[in-house]
Structures are given as C-alpha cells and as structure tokens.
Amino acid sequence: MKPRVLVVDDAIFMRKMISDILINNGMEVVGEADTGSGAVERYAELKPDLVTMDIIMPEMNGIDAVRRIIEADSSARIVMCSALGQQALVQDALAAGAKDFLIKPFNPSRVIEVVTKVLNQTATV
C-alpha cells in the first residue's frame, strides 16, 4: 500500500514540487494545506502516514502546528521543510515532535531519503 502523505506549505509552487517528488517515488499525496491551522485540521481529517511541514506560514507557523498535531496524535510522523535551517529552529521543531528536518532548497533524492527513513523508523516502533 502506498504511504499517504499530507503536504503543508503556503507556496503552491513548493507544494507542487514536493508532491511531484513523492508521487514519482510511489507515494500518495492525500491532501495539502497552506497554513498551520489548516494542517492541524487536515491531519485530523485524513490521518496520513506522514506530513511534510513548512515553518513560515500564515495563521499558525509550522512548529506550533507540529505541537498541536502531536498533542492529538503522539505517533504522528512529521518532517519539517524550511529554508530556515538554523540549529535552534531545528531543535525547536524536533522538540515539538518532528522526526526530521529538510532544508530548502532540496533535491528529490534527499527528500525521498528522509521521508523513507522516517516512515521505516516509525513503522518498527
């Protein structure tokens, strides 16, 4: 069965880029969101296997959205995708419950490497 992914980013271009990479590598993009609060709602509705989450978004930022999602489902698998790769922000995201961090811009092989690792890690827990 294909892994089901929710793609969260306020830029339609970046959602398309990430979705294309995932779909071309045998995954299913079950939904998209363009705000942190939209991500929380879509996660509750879709229960995806994995979420890719931007940080800087309107309404609610990605790190707060991770906290809200993890509060509701501690087994949620979330990979952050942001151009802000500062160590303190990476640590904040991981402390909030994200499983890994992709720094934009990224190449397709790096996205698949991280997404696959997170899907496999949590599958064995």
Add this chain to the structure above:
Amino acid sequence: MSPIKRPSFLRIDALKEIGNIGAAHAITGLSELLQKRVDISITNADIIPLQIIYTLFNGPESMVSVVYIEGYSESFRGMMFLIFPHPEASRMVELATHNTIGEDRVNEEFSLSVLKEIGNIMCGCYLNTLAEFLGVPLMHSVPQVSHDMLGAVMDSILIDLSLESDYALVLETAFTLTSGGCKGFLFFIPTHETLETIFQTINVD
C-alpha cells in the same frame, strides 16, 4: 546630505563582509533551486536615499516583481526585498518550473507563488547566516509578493519601514544567471537598533 550618521569605515566594512557572506548563501540557495550557475555582480553596504534604487532599473514606472520579507527576533529587525525587473521575473519562473509561461502571465497565482518561494529560500539562507553571526535564532514573516510599478512598490515599502527620512543603511546584492540572461537584486535594510546589536555582537567600533 544624509540625515543619518554614517558608521565608521570599520563598521561599514564589517557590514559589507556580513552582506557578502549572507548574499553568498542566498545565491547558493537560488543556484541549488534552479540547478544553474548564479553569479554575484555587486555587493555593497552604504547609507543611500532609497529612491536611488530607481536608477538600477528604468525609473519608478518600470514594472517589477518584488518579494518582501521581514526578519526578526527579540533584538533584531530588518527588511529584505528581492526585486526582479519585468522580463527577468517571468524568465526566473520559467527556469524554476521548466515551463514556458510568457511575460504576460507573471502576475498569475502560480507564477507569483514561484517568485515567493524563491524569495523565501534566498532570504531564509541570508537570515541563517546572520543568525550564526549573531548567535540568536531569527524568524521571518510570511513573504509578500507583488507585481507592480517600482515606484508604487517602493512607496509601500517606505511606509512599512516607517523611516524618519528616505535614507537608510542598505546592504545590496546584484546577481545574474549567466546562462539564463536573468538579473535580480536583493536588499537588506536593518533598523538602527539592529545595527547596534550587530556591531556589539561582532565587537567592531
């Protein structure tokens, strides 16, 4: 005559170097996104009247695409804006998406989204460098993107900056894509208080 006191030569030199490194990371981010070579043609740091930016283009009535982002932390506030002249903006979208869009479609939602993400990545890389220098995490606002006459865009930026005069200390980077015939400009304008934070952190008199 600028109404703003000019920082010492050493401080301007230090800012130029910070700008150089920030610009290098921003350009690297753009280069990785486009998978193309991008060259920095100018980096500069100086107090200038902001209207001088018009001379980099064909005056205030020239059409441009602008991405505008505010970087911030408790002790830091600075505005960044990325400007592409009209023909180059559509070319940049084409290079990022590998699709032909034409000059008249640069104002469509998808094209603006591409430019917004380019600004997001470039400004994010620039701010990451500043964060390392300052030893504090920096966040930034949601990028705003617009396609308009340069004069109209600059007016709204000046209002947002709430400057007491039209002069500001500006870190400027000009860059070109040699293969794509594209050029763009990245500007960073720190607030006066932020400049003091930067100078204290790097300990330059």
